[in-house]
Amino acid sequence: MADSRHPPVFPMPRTAFVLLMVSVTLAVLPHVQRVPPWLLAVFGIVLVWRIQVFRQRLRFPPKWARLFMVCGGVLGVVYYHGTIFGPDAGVALLISAYLFKQLEMYTRRDAFLIIILSFFVLATEFLFSTSLFTSLYVFVVLVVITAALIALNMTDTSIALWRPMRAAFVTVLQAVPLLLVFFFLFPRIGPIWDLGMKSTIARTGLSDRMTPGDVADLSQSAKLAFRIEFEGEIPAPRDRYWRALIFDRFDGKTWSAQGDPQSIPFSPNRLNVNGEALRYRVLLEPTGNNWLPAMPWSQLSGVKHRTSNGLVHYAINVVDSAISYQVETFPDYQYETEGMPRDMWGVYTTLPPLGNARTYALAKDLYRRTGRNPERMTASILRWFNEERFIYTLKPPKLGSDSMDDFLFGTRKGFCAHYAGAFVFMMRAAGIPARMIGGYQGGEAHPIGKYLLVHQYDAHAWAEYWVNGKGWVRVDPTAAIAPERIEMGSLRDSLDELSLLDSPFSKMGLRNLPFMSELRLMIDYVDYLWFKNVVSFDSGVQHKLLQRILGEVTPQRIAMLLGVCGGVVVLGLGLWMVLSQRRLLELDLADKLYLRFQRKLSQAGLQRETGEGVMSFSLRVQQRFPDQSDTINKISCLYSNIKYSNRSEKRDTDKKLTSESDSIAALNQAIKNLKL
Amino acid sequence: MVGHIPTTILGVFVSTSVSVLIDALAKVLLGKEEQIKLALSCLLAKGHLLVEDLPGMGKTTLSHALAKVLGLEYQRIQFTSDLLPADILGTSIFNQASTEFEFRPGPIFTQVLLADEINRATPKTQGALLEAMEERQITVDGKTYPLPQPFFVIATQNPITQMGTYPLPESQLDRFLMRISLGYPDPTVERKLLKGFNPRHDMDQLQAVTNQAELAQLQQRVTKIFVSDALLDYVQRILAFTRQSNRFSFGLSPRAGMALVQCAQAYAFVAGRDHVIPEDVQSILPAVAEHRLAGSQDVTGHEGQRLVDSVLKQVDVMPGR
Incomplete structure (x- = not known):
């Protein structure tokens, strides 16, 4: 017994142990994708070990082993994440500590600590997802952990599993009204510390650098990018260009968006707007970036942002959680019709001077033949794309060092960025200002909800060139090669095996079933409602609500409202409990x-004992109060006769007590007369 | 606590013949009024009785006296390990004169059968008796013979000496409506016995108080004793308690529930009331339920008493809790 220098082990009830182990498993489960793989192995080993300890097949690990585990855990996290800070590494560290604590659970207090840690680990899931599914899952696990807590407090050791589960369910349900009060009224306190959430969001779809030549496989994702609720009709697919960023630099291989955010700001007096506005709301999923996609030209409200001269909107804060904003778009607009700042002119016409000689030559030749007219130049480039054997594909071959020459005269296979890039290159080679726009195109109109779904696979690149008197003009070269990409509103049909890569359906091979696609849309609709009504209930919306209730929003008034609502909830619960007991x-x-x-x-x-009969009690009471013996006896006999004797028969034999109401009245009188 | 309720203040209904019966039995069985009432209730509810006690506690006296005051025919069988079913039921014997098999009825053809030390016989013999108890008829060589009316079995068994015995399984114990034990006499009664009082002597002078027809009438009246809904609620709470609490390895069966009500009716009748009150149920509960219950960790099979105590203490007679 040299290594068992730990406190005496508390004999945990079997039910509590089972529930605790289930709680631990469920709390860790959603993090499985995120934590280092070795932690999963640790998870399995710890679980088996703890169960074997419970079955008395194994002992608790000795002190040196626990020390080794903790050091190993910290080092493992640092090795995998490079840090112990930030949500990913922090959660991994927390989970490793949480798991190791299982092997140190001797006393009852340790078990309670595990319960509290379980709640905490469960809550960290909200750092990564706030979807409806996550919330429901958290609710279910909340019930299980609460049940473990209840089971730990039960004295009966052989209790059935469903009993603490039911008690926990009722307890959690009772908390729901309070939850609602807090949800609506408790002030949303902003983050006090920066969690650095940026790192946690996988970047799919758009990126601020694009190297068409390097990408042999366009990374496609069926993840949702954003949803849009239109106030009026949803515009046609070919008009749905959600602008997100401007690729203004090209170094011969890579297009990058570096100039625009820092460039001169948007200036309203260079803008001409005509026609009707489109109004809609964008419900943006977390991106880890600042871009706020919108159709040009738009005015945004409901989010802190600035607008660049490239007509792109940048949020002041990184979008690391789902947000929504209101947009007013004027599709009929002109910008910088009278020319642009000199340094901008330079940016939008600059190309790497070396390489791509054939493309240069072609561009200059075309420009000369079209009479130095940018619009006719554009038309002839597009015609050329269309007439030559250019192929639209998501799996283009790699390009050599002279990427444009290689693409335009060699492979001739590419996707949107290839064509937009080639177009911009040729325009700039001819000296016309041009730029590549990154964003999303199309989207899928939801059949049930009146909104549009834009996925990451709707990411698109197109081009703009500048012409004197008209300003910036949009051109989509991809339309010249694969018009269906633009007309259909979505690439999904041509994408085939790529499109729904991360959707669970594709893995099951069920993707092609029509009802699965309907189911997917249904699920999305529920998620949309959840997002719209719950997740996007942020401090701004709350403030509006409070204003409507309170008039003026002051901390005192909020406290008062909270107190009143909390009081009403508690009172209601109390009343319900009393009433339901009455009914019982x-x-x-x-x-x-x-x-x-x-x-x-x-x-x-x-006091009458629980199992004591009325008449037996009566005898006991009469012994205690002999002078009231008659009254007590009368009360007991009356009650006993009302409850147990055959009253219909009594009516015939005993004329004195003719009906039940007489007996009740007599009983009432007798009890009133009783003076002790 | 129970059994001392003045009968006159509750329904005015004193059955003279029942009180005479009790008085007569009390003369032979000194200081055992409660057991007499229970045994009488059992017979009035048309059930068989199992008396479990040590030798020399008056089991035989009780059963003998019961048969005698009720004016019934009486037979006694001492059960031994070599007792065969035919020794109880009877056999067919070949009659030389008529050249036919002729049935010679066994001792079971009687109105009151005292089966002494029933657990000494082999399961086969026990089975033959218990089957007869249930069916109230026997079958020998393919022919069925009805048993006399009424037919009571009063069986006794010794709880301590288990050597060379075949304990009755639960399913067979269930055939007995009640199981009672007599217990030691109190000091004053014991003094009387020591001074030379001989119950056997008094037994000879015991006269039949009722006859068969009167007994049938009493039994008929027992079934008319009123049982209110409030009382049935209480009985159902008891049943539910034994089924839900995890201290019981199994709950009381519906048959046990019916037995509870019948016995409570008989007990209320014996107590001279025209309706059943919870105290009646409480009085008969140990006798009716103890041998039908086993604890979840019961090894000895004698945990019934503790369990019934918990029922009495924890099941409220009033609705609600």
């Missing part, structure tokens, strides 16, 4: 009167 009792009048009699006696210090 199903007391008739005689029982109630007898209870009054009992209360009178208990004030005099005499």
Whole structure:
């Protein structure tokens, strides 16, 4: 027993142990994708070890082993994440500590600590997802952990599993009204510390650098990018260009968006707007970036942002959680019709001077032949794309060092960025200002909800060139090669095996079933409603609500409202409990009167035992109060006769007590007369 | 606590013949009024009785006296390990004169059968008796013979000496409506016995108080004793308690529930009331339920008493709790 220098082990009830182990498993489960793989192995080993300890097949690990585990855990996290800070590494560290604590669970207090840690680990899931599914899952696990807590407090060791589960479910349900009050009224306190959530969001779809030549496989994702609720009609697919960023630099291989955010700000007096506005709301999923996609030209409200000269909106804060904003778009607009700042002119016409000689030559030749007219130049480039054997594909071959020459005269296979890039290159080679726009195109109109779904696979690149008198003009070269990409509104059909890569359906091979696609849309609709009504209930919306209720929003008034609502909830619960107990009792009048009699006696210090019959109790009471013997006997006999004797028969034989109401009245009188 | 309720103040209904019966039995069985009432209730509810006690506690006296005051025919069988079913039921014997098999009825053809030390016989013999108890008829060589009316079995068994015995299984114990034990006499009664009082002597002078027809009438009246809904609620709470509490390895069966009500009716009748009150149920509960219950960790099979105590203490007679 050299290594068992730990406190005496508390004999945990089997039910509590089972529930605790299930709680631990469920709390860790959603993090499985995120934590280092070795932690999963640790998870399995610890679980098996703890169960074997419970079955008394193994012992608790000795101190040196625990020390080794903790050091190993910290080092493992640092090795995998490079840090112990930030949500990913922090959660991994927390989970490793949480798991190791299982092997140190000797006393009852340790078990309670594990319960609290379980709640905490469960809550960290909200750092990564706030979807409806996550919330439901958290609710279910909340019930299980609470059940473990209840089971730990039960004295009966052989209790059935469903009992603590039911108790926990009722407890959690009782917390729901309070939850609602807090959800609506408790002030949203902003983050006090920066969690650095940026790192946690996988970047799919758009990126601020694009190297068409390197990408042999366009990374496609079926993840949702954003949803859009239109106030009016949803515009046609070919008009749905959600602008997110401007690729203004090209170094011969890579297009990058570096100039625009820092460039001169948007200036309203260079803008001409005509026609009607489109109004819609964008519900943006977390991106880890600042871009706020919108159709040009738009005015945004509901989010802190600035607008660049490239007509792109940048949020002041990184979008690391789902947000929503209101947009007013004027599709009929002109910008910088009268020219642009000199340095911008330079940016939008600059190309790497070396390489791509054939493309240069072609561009200059075309420009000369079209009479130095940018619009006719554009038309002839697009015609050229269309007439030559260019192929639209998501799996283009790699390009050599002269990527444009290689693409335009060699492979001739590419996706949107290839064509937009080539177009911009040729325009710039001819000296016309041009730029590549990154964003999303199309989207899928939801058949049930009146909104549009834009996925990461809707990411798109197109081009703009500048022409004097008209300003910036949009051109989508991809439309010249694969018009269906633009007309259909979505790439999904041509994408085939790529499109739904991360959707669970594709893995099951169920993707092609029509009802699965309907199911997917249904699920999305529910998620949309959840997002719209719950997740996007942020401090701004809350403030509006409070304003409507309180008029002026001051901390005192909020506190008052919270107090009132909390009080109402608690009162309501209390009332419900009392009433439901009443209903459970199903007391008739005689029982109630007898209870009054009992209360009178208990004030005099005499209590009826649970299993004590009325007549037996009566004898006991008569011994205690001999002078009231007759009244007590009368009360007991009346009650007993009302409850147990055959009253219909009584009516014939005993004329004195003709009906039940007479007996009740007599009982009532007798109890009133009882003076102890 | 129970059994001392003045009968006159509750329904005015005193059955003279029952009180005479009790008085007569009390003369032979000193200081055992409660057991007499229970045994009488059992017979009035048309059930068989199992008396479990040590030798020399008056089991035989009780059963003998019961048969005698009720004016019934009486037979006694001492059960031994070599007792065969035919020794109880009877056999067919070949009659030389008529050249036919002729049935010679066994001792079971009687109105009151005292089966002494029933657990000494082999399961086969026990089975033959218990089957007869249930069916109230026997079958020998393919022919069925009805048993006399009424037919009571009063069996005795010794709880301590288990050597060379075949304990009755639960399913067979269930055939007995009640199981009672007599217990030691109190000091004053014991003094009387020591001074030379001989119950056997008094037994000879015991006269039949009722006859068969009167007994049938009493049994008929027992079934008319009123049982209110409030009382049935209480009985159902008891049943539910034994089924839900995890201290019981199994709950009381519906048959046990019916037995509870019948016995409570008989007990209320014996007590001279025209309706059943919870105290009646409480009085007969140990006798009716103890041998039908086993605890979840019961090894000895004698945990019934503790369990019934918990029922009495924890099941409220009032609705609600």
